Amino acid sequence: MNTLIALVGLGVLCLLFEIINLRKLLVPATILGLLGVLALTVSEYNMPGSYYGNMIAVNAFSVSFSSLFIVLTIFLIALSHNFYESHQSKLSDFIAIKIFLLSGAVAMVSFGNLAMFFLGIEVLSISLYILAASSRLNLKSNEAGMKYFLLGSFASGIILFGICMIYGAMGTFDTTEIAELSRSAELPIWFPIGIALVTIGMFFKIAAVPFHFWAPDVYEGSPALTTATMSTLAKVTAMATLFKLLTAMNAEISYQYQIVVVIVSMASMTVGNIMALKQANVKRMLAFSGISHAGYMLMTLLSTNNSAGNLLYYAAAYSLSGIAAFAVILYVCKNRDNEDIVNFHGLGKTNPLLAAILTGALLSMAGIPIFAGFFAKLTLFSQTIQAGYLVLVIVAVVNSIISVGYYFKLILAMYTKEADKARTGTPVLIYGVAIVSILLNLALGLFPSLVMDLLG
């Protein structure tokens, strides 16, 4: 609860910084503030409770995921300093929007009431619409923002419609009461329909096939830092929210629903990976890779009773490697007009450290030990086999092999080609973010229990 209030306060403070002309202090001050909020959040780990008539429900799940979101936001804000160098005057707006986005994300994992959930998702989405279109004079960015806004608001509409259905069936927005009522034998037909509609809306937000069409264009068109935000923070937030929605509202997920999840999961992995093979633009490639990772994460929905820890671990592994990768992309593609693979030629010679970090991040996404991505996939696969979906696991394994193809395309470009232009400068914050995030990823890989055991 305190997290949410502190975050909103911090966002307002960011706006005030601009007025009192302390722009230079903005990034460090915000990071410090976020670290404070992180400490505040972690301190609530052992103090579950509900606030404001169960509008907000704090528990281990919400605290762990909120902490992950805050860490990711710290990285994203640290990257902002360098990224917005040329638009100094808008820096505080961009940072404040990111903080508000974070508050939306926190609300999405700690809601106790569907109204609060909807508020959270709207705060998050509207912030993202703005960020997607934030490169005002760039046509592609405008297109991305517009496309994301149109399709995103459509999805929000579907979610809202689903919530109404659930309200019609249960007569309440409160998730605990809904969960109680859903255990009764006679369920009105409106309830499963509502759940299905909400799920479709969330599938859209996590870009699962067949609701993924917006992702590649929006990822490619948006400014790189916004793409980083979408593919790490926004994606894992939506995934965690979907998980929480399903666990909070109904104790048993029906068999038919699971089959749908299996199919969507398989389709996301396969389509995402196969499309990624063909891409020449790195952001687009990562968009498709993100679609396939959404497919993997959906596997956690098949055994909701004990897979919360796995989801947290997978989300952390995926988003940390994503942050490391995007930090390198931001460095390489600064002052270039696109993010094609050509730009990465020769990075292994000019910046061996950054090339090694990007290699590590890609290896983690491909699921190679000793990186966290490996354990994430391992526990996911073992849990899914246990739940009895062997075929799904085999499809996932085959997909892991396919994914090596395009991750290595980038690695090959870095190490075997010659650089065409010189790269200059060693921006401290970018290096710092890249190093810290890949080290965190490695630490998770060496000690998976640290995160895995947070959620039973």
Next chain:
Amino acid sequence: MDVIYLLVLLLVGALATYLSGDKLASKVALLFSLGAFGYSLYLLNLLEAGVNLDYTAAWITKPNIAFALKTDGLAMAMLLLTTALTPMIVFSGFGNDYKNARSIYALILFMSFAMAGTFLAADGLLYYIFWELALIPIYFIALLWGNGDAEERKKAVLKFFIYTLGGSLFMLTGFVYLYLQAGSFLLTDLYQLRLSCAQQFWIFMAFFLAYAIKIPIIPFHTWQAKVYQKAPTVGTMLLSGIMLKMGLYSVLRWQLPIAPLAAKGHQYVLIGLSVAGVIYGSIVALRQKDLKKLLAYSSLAHVGLIAAGAYTLTLDGLRGAVLQMIAHGFTVVGLFFVAEIIFRRYETRLIAEMGGIRQQTPKFTSMFLLLVLASVALPSTFNFVGEFTVLYSLFQVNLGFAILGGLTIILGAYYMLKMFQHAMLGEVNAKPFADVTFNEGLLLVLIVAVLFFFGLYSKPITDLISPSIENILIHINR
């Protein structure tokens, strides 16, 4: 606990090599790899004295994964092979002037670390992690320091990577399935499992994919020749000398004891595939014009025979396989080094462009001849001990297999001696061939000495590995 220090030593060595800069890298790497070899001799001493070197510590609670290392005679033999070949491989690179030398030497040591870990691990998942870790350095070594056309090399190396990773992922799925049955990945717990025939079949197949690709067994060998040819010689040595032994060792350590019924049920198919590799490799080797490719196919033939020995499931077969693994490791490193020595002087790997070297360098020629003879299993070489034991075990299973397997010696003698003739003998070559340097000579003498010493007196190794092989057989025949 003592064993861990060996792994730490190799890992620290890799780091120190990287930090020592391009000029010192090769020397630092040699120092650390020699240190590791010395330390593993000390470990051997402890083991012979009856000290229990096994080590287990809790690592991850959920899923239940332990940091478990098992050092019995078999693992110790493989460990010694690794730590003995690593300094040799590092030393063989002294004559080359690598770009970015610190990285390649660091990668060699890192790979040695991962391979040593693979041989020692006694927890399925830990083993899998080391197994995969070994793949990353060799990928970069072959990619960045390899020779030939860059585009073609990229393709070959990526194919190798995807093949081996794909195979291993199926092995991982097999391990996950075993974990759900046993509740742990520990080797000892997996040995206790009593799986049904059908379960064993699928586990066996999942493991087989990984091992057949790594070894390689026909028809999973297609990556091999190209990668051996394109990789730099140190990479080829690592691949053929040690890395493919990971596959063979895993057959003995993991595949056969966990799924013995499947191995028994399909014994003829397995031996048949392995022996087919022997014949195919030998025949294709006959037609090769490139020295490295010829050696690659001859290696395919030899490991086919080793695999056949392992799948006989007899004491002799398993023991012969292990002996031949060690012998082949040294021989193949020696032969690839010879190819490198010739390349350093003639800038070619085509046998047709060599010839007439003997009269210029009689010493080098004798060393090369001894290696060739060892490779075709001349009596009194270590290879003879191994191949003879394997052929004997094949004879126990079926006379036909023994005859077909025996072809490896006849065909081997034919293509190796033919190659030797064309490469070394004949009219004096117009191009001058500088005599081998002291470093090159020293390494060749060392390898030949090892091969002949153990050829005449193989008892120390047999004594070292026999108890653990008997133990494995007990699990196979339970």
